[in-house]
Amino acid sequence: MLATDGSVPERRLGEVIAEHLRRTARINPSDAERRSWDRSLPVLARxxxxAGLGAVEMLVEYQLPLTSKRADVVLAGVDRRTGGDAYVVVELKQxxxxELFEDDPNLVLVxxxxxxxxxxxxxxxxxxxxxxxxxxxxxxxxxxxxxVAYLHNAADLDVEDLYRExxxxxxxxxxxxxxxxxxxxxxxxxxxxPGAGAADRLLTSAVRPSKQLLKLAAAEIRDREQFVLLDEQRLAYEIVLNSVDRARKADSKEVVIVSGGPGSGKSxxxxxxxxELSRQGRDVLHxxxxxxxxxxxxxxxGKGSSKVKNLFKYFNxxxxxERNGLDVLICDEAHRIRETSQNRYTPARLRSDRRQVDELIDAARVPVFLLDEHQVVRPGEMGTVAEIRSHAEARGFRVHEVSLDEQFRCGGSRAYEEWVLRLLGLRAGGPVPWLxxxxFSVSAAESPQVLEALLRSKLDKSYSVRMTAGxxxxxxxxxxDNTLVHDIRLDDWSRPWNVKGERAVGDPGRWLRAGRLCLHRPGLRVRLERRDHRPGPGLPRRQARHRPGGQ
Known part of the structure; x- marks a missing residue:
């Protein structure tokens, strides 16, 4: 517990929170974050x-389930009207x-x-x-x-624009x-x-699995918004919509680049x-x-709808x-852009030295590139932020760039992401021991048989599991006879690749249909266990808790 009654002096508040995050989340907060805690948290506590609410609990740097994003403070207490649990999420702004950005109600300039x-x-x-x-x-x-957004350093006249929305x-x-x-x-x-009970129930509640991207895609495209976009995700979304409106009105072109690692929400x-753009009647393709x-x-x-199927194309x-024939072209997995769209099957009369990135930029008034620079699947793929920005700026186009690196990384583990990047040589410093x-639990299996047995044991405990690889x-x-060939062979252990085509054939089809066990191409034998994914009490007490009225 942190308190403002002298047990934790205000001048040490940032230091205490930083130490808590280093110990529990392997996060080393910046000096700017520490200053913001020292300047904002005492204001809210006072x-x-x-207000006479010193017994309300403050959950400081509350980590949102299954993400690495943190809310500044969640106040936990008793609802005055109903007697039930009540919570207020507080975003503290210094x-x-x-003012509003170009009169856009969702974006602001600070x-x-x-x-x-x-x-x-x-x-x-x-x-x-x-x-x-x-x-x-x-x-x-x-x-x-x-x-609540609490702009405790600003007067009304300083942010008058923001009250419009x-x-x-x-x-x-x-x-x-x-x-x-x-x-x-x-x-x-x-x-x-006292709000301790409400805080406990929030922190120990079971965490429901996130919505599955492809299962909801049909409703997302045809009906209404199904996904909750957070922070940089929503910022990227709003910047694209803003750019579309501006490009059409000004008869201009703007390029948006969104970068982030696996699980950061690009798709x-x-x-x-x-x-959203389809519902607006914009000319848009993916x-x-x-x-x-x-x-x-x-x-x-696109199941059952040829119109929806036609929204999904290939880079080539x-x-x-037609130049600017689309309002928007959404280039997902743009790290897979190739130098040109030509291959050995392209007829001689259709061959061209034109760069594929230029073809994609030309196709729409607002081309949107979503990519992970650490992912390269095949030789010749060259999609990077620098490459795309260079081509766009060389032609005089305005470029917006949004990084998703601060959120949704590997289900919320910054430590795991950093460890993998260094293990694979994608970040300076070389491999380090897993701390x-x-x-997450990370361990090496002695053999594929041991690994498979471990995974199958998790199925019995209602986990979802997957064996993956190179x-x-x-x-x-x-x-x-419609059975799969066991292409993957390691000593006396063998398994087939994942199924081909649209239907399961032979073993492991029953697991694929159940969505429980997918056997892909095995490589590095590492067991990953999501400790907060199973039903039952989920999140451990990882947030710093601050009771303003005492310990």
Whole structure:
């Protein structure tokens, strides 16, 4: 527990939180983060005490389930009206002056900060939606979670623009000019009773699995928004929509580059944009350089609809495309862009030295590139942020760049991501020993048989498991009797690759159909266990907890 009654002096608050994060999450906070804690958290704590709510719990740097994103503070207490659990997510901003970005209601410009930022009430609204989506204890109880953006250094006149788009009761905004209103809001929300029980129930609740991308893609494209986009994800989404409006009005072209690692939400952004732009009647297509990914998208979101299937193309589909014939071209997995669209099967009359990245840029007024620079599948793939930016800027186009590196990394483990990058030589410093993480268990299996036995034991405990691996094995066609060839052989152990085509054949088809065990190409024998993925008590107590009224 942290307190402002002298047991933890305010001047040491940042130091204590930093040490907690280093110990529990293997995160080394920056000096700027420490300064922000020292300047903002005591302000909020004093407000709670002055409101007579010193027993309300402050969950500092609350980690959102299954992500590495953290909300500044979640207040946990007793609902004054119902007596149930009540929570307020607080986004603390030290901004002194801000205004809307080009009259866009969802983007703001902050003095001293380069580039647009997400409107803080939209940011905190997304946090509230995400928490109620993933915390089992809050299922069907969205009214228990509210959000507040607290700009405690700004006066109303300094951020007057931002009040035009405050969302309503579930997401409010207060400045230092409205401190009295903020205290009234807290008193209306919370009783003066201790909030420890509500905090415990939030932190120990089961975490529901995230929505599966492809299962929801059809509804996402045809009906309405299905995904909750957080922070940089939502920022990228809004920047694209803003660029589309501006490019059409000004008869211009803008390029958007979104980079991030596995699990950072690039394809969620892509499908969210595809759905929204389709509903707006924009000319939009989705393209990748991966046959399996494209065909899966055509088969799942496009099931029963030739129109939806036609939204998904390949990068080499745009060699003869009309210049700016589309409003938007969404280039997913853009790290798979090749030097040219030509291959050995291209007829001589159609061959060209034109670069594939230029073809994709030319095809739309707003080309959007989503990529992970650490992923290269085949020789000749050259999609990088620098390469795309260089081609766009050389032709005088405005470029927006958004990095997703701060969120959703490998289900929330920054330590695991860093360890893998260094192990594979993708980050300087060389391999280091695995030091552990509350969310992951990493161990080496002595043999494929041991690894498979471990995975099968997890199936019995309601885990989802997968055996994966490298690109080095042959992949035979099914036999005449429709069984799979065991291409993968390690000593006396063998298994087939994943199935070919649209239906399961032979073993392991029953696991594939159940979505439980997928046998892919085995390589590095590493067992990964998501400790917060199974049903039952999930999240450990990993947040720093701060009770403003005492220990």
């Amino acid at each position: 407000d709670l005490v002055d 901004w002194s002056q801000a 003095r001293g900060v380069a580039g647009p930022r997400l409107h803080p009430t939209l940011q905190v609204q997304n946090y509230c939606d995400y928490i109620t989506d993933f915390v089992g204890a809050l299922e069907g109880r969205s009214e228990a979670v509210r959000g 405050v969302l309503g009761e579930q997401s409010r905004m207060f400045t230092k000019s409205r401190r009295g209103a903020f205290l009234d809001y807290l008193r209306e929300r919370f009783a003066s009773e 969620v952004i892509a499908l969210s944009l595809l759905g 393209a990748t350089g991966s046959r399996s990914f494209t065909e899966t998208l055509r088969r799942v979101p 589909s745009f060699t003869k495309a 552990g993480d509350d969310h 690109f080095c094995w042959p992949w035979s066609e099914p036999r005449e």
